[in-house]
Amino acid sequence: MTRAALYCRISRDRDGEALGVERQATDTRSLALRRGWTVIEPPYVDNDVSASSGRRRPAYSRLVADIEAGKVGAVVVYRLDRLHRRPIELETFMPLCEKHGVALASVTGDVDLATDGGRLYARIMGAVAASEADATATRQRRKAQETAExxxxxxxxxxxxxxxxxxxxxxxxxxxxxxxxxxxxxxxxxxxxxxxxxxxxxxxxxxxxxxxxxxxxxxxxxxxxxxxxxxxxxxxxxxxxxxxxxxxxxxxxxxxxxxxxxxxxPARHLLAGLVRCGHCGAPMKWKGATRRNRASYACMAPPRGCGRILIRADKAEASVIERVIERNFSGRRRVADVLGSPASTEPALPDLAAERGRLDALADAYARGDVTLEQLTRATAAIRERIADTEERIATAAYARAAAAASESLRQRWTELTEDERRTALASLVKSITVQPAAKRPGRPTFDPSRIAIEWPDFDGEE
Ligand SMILES: [Zn+2]
The missing domain is CATH 3.90.1750.20 (Putative Large Serine Recombinase; Chain B, Domain 2)
Incomplete structure (x- = not known):
């Protein structure tokens, strides 16, 4: 009994359409059964979407091995071009079939590899398929090249x-x-x-x-x-x-x-990428110490910048850090978030008992008829004003204390950060830093922190 191997291959080498492997399997199986052959299950299937590439086909290799082992009496394909991608493969396949007496059947018409005419037909079909695949590949290459150009x-x-x-x-x-x-x-x-x-x-x-x-x-x-x-x-x-x-x-x-x-x-320079020239707007670069200047941030020479602004690096960095931490006062939640340390402090308890006692005493005196309504009103207003004033001072002091405590913890936290963490923190706490030209003053130039203008980002939830 002839044992038939069904060989199916999925590719896109014909009309840009893959011939479904299900259809190939169904049609080759019914052809084999019509011939009275026993079908070797499952079919040999290669998924080979790019036809002209030289990739290996594992199922085809298995098929060749099984033919050599004498396990296969016939090979059934949907169309001849399913079996081979290049004519050279046919030239080794034909003698293999001849040697082992393997018949070749295709759904679209049989090819008898045992006859000269059959082999010629197979060669022509193989050459046509190969040339079509070539043409498709060339067309795709040309199109890709054209798009690129x-x-x-x-x-x-x-x-x-x-x-x-x-x-x-x-x-x-x-x-x-x-x-x-x-x-x-x-x-x-x-x-x-x-x-x-x-x-x-x-x-x-x-x-x-x-x-x-x-x-x-x-x-x-x-x-x-x-x-x-x-x-x-x-x-x-x-x-x-x-x-x-x-x-x-x-x-x-x-x-x-x-x-x-x-x-x-770690990054080397804290303000690099954040600090801009106030004269021309160009980013200022870190510049190592020279004979005349200490390490500084400087506007680059034209055409990248104006080359006119320079500021001492260490002092500028310290000044910016200080202001970021001070800014804690209004944006402390965010600074604490970024630096990874919560700032919490107890607000001070107001002590207004004495003033409130006076109000009570006045009310008692009025009830007894010791003071007139006019006196009561005037005295009460004065006391209430003092109470409001005291309350405000206490609140302000409490807020300042809270802020100072938060600043301290943030300052402490800052010293614990790595260089790179500092830069990352700074980059998210500061939108940009601009350095204005130095004011012309007689004598030795001194560091002037007011030259540094910081633009803050808008934080959500900040009052
Ligand atoms: Zn500049």
Whole structure:
């Protein structure tokens, strides 16, 4: 009894349509049964959606092994092109069938591999199928190349910074990209920028928090500088650049610096990426100590900045920290949140018993007829005014004490933070810092904290 192997293959190499494997199995099985063959179950099935790729076909390999082992008397396929992707495969398959006396049947017409005519037919069919697959692949390649050369979007998942069409800029995400670029160029670590983004509730296209490596891929990719990459070449894209190419070159130099890629490496400069020049608006960069100046934050020379503003780094940092902690007074909940230490203090109890006793005594005196209504009214008003005044002073003192205690605990907490945590905390507590030009004064320049203007973010729930 002839044992027939059903071979099915799913591919998209014909008219862009996969011939359903169910249909292939059903049709080949009924053909085998019509011939009176015993079907080897289950069918040999390869899922091979990209026809012309050189990937292995495990079921086909199994089929060849079973033929060699003499387990197969016939092979049934839906159409000849299901069996082979390349003519060369047919050239090894035909002698194998001849050697083991294996018959080949196809639903669309039998091929007798034992005859010259049958083999020629099989070769022609194989060549036609191969050439069709080639043509399809060439067509797809050409189309992809053309799209790339026109700077078009390659499709697929939405790229970060753009809408789903890949061409329209998403204004918010573009801002995130520009802001991250600015901060890294100014000296913040990739890690602290990533942390700050996640704390601000930003997320990637997947909706998950950013990871440093992913953020770096976005910033260093060709897309954000308005280029379309294809096969190692780049073309001007149909979408606009989000950051300049020179910025990206600098970013790449910074981010590929192995010293920076070490996880957990603390950022060096507290205000980097936060402090801007009050003269030209450019970000100020940390500058190491020179013969003439101590370490400072400085506006870069043109064209990046005006190069005119410089402020001592240590004093500017101390001044900003102090003001952030002082600001605790109005935004203490948030500062405490960020620094991870709750600020709680008991409000002082007001002592107004004496004044209240006088009010009672007055009321008694009026009841006894010792004072007139007019006297009572006047005296009561004075006492009430004093009480209100005292209450307000007590409340103010209590608030100040509470705030001072909170400041102390925050100041303490601040000293416990790592460098990187400080920078991350600062980045979320401060919107921006602007340094104004120094006032021209005779004599040695002194540090003037009033040059530093801090813009605070809007916190939810802050009175
Ligand atoms: Zn400047």
């Amino acid at each position: 026109n700077g078009g979007h390659h499709g697929g998942p939405r790229p970060y910074g753009f809408e789903a069409d890949g061409l329209t800029v998403s204004p918010h995400e573009a801002d995130v990209i520009r802001d991250a670029t600015r901060r890294i160029l100014a000296g913040q670590s990739l890690r602290s920028v990533t942390l700050a983004l996640n704390r601000a509730g930003e997320c990637g296209v997947s909706g998950k928090p950013f990871q440093a490596a992913r953020l770096a891929r976005i910033l260093l990719g060709p897309r954000v500088i308005g280029l379309r990459a294809h096969n190692g070449a780049t073309y001007p894209a149909q979408w606009p650049a989000l950051i300049s190419e020179t910025d990206q070159i600098e970013l790449r130099a910074i981010l590929r610096d192995p010293a920076r890629s070490m996880p957990g490496r």
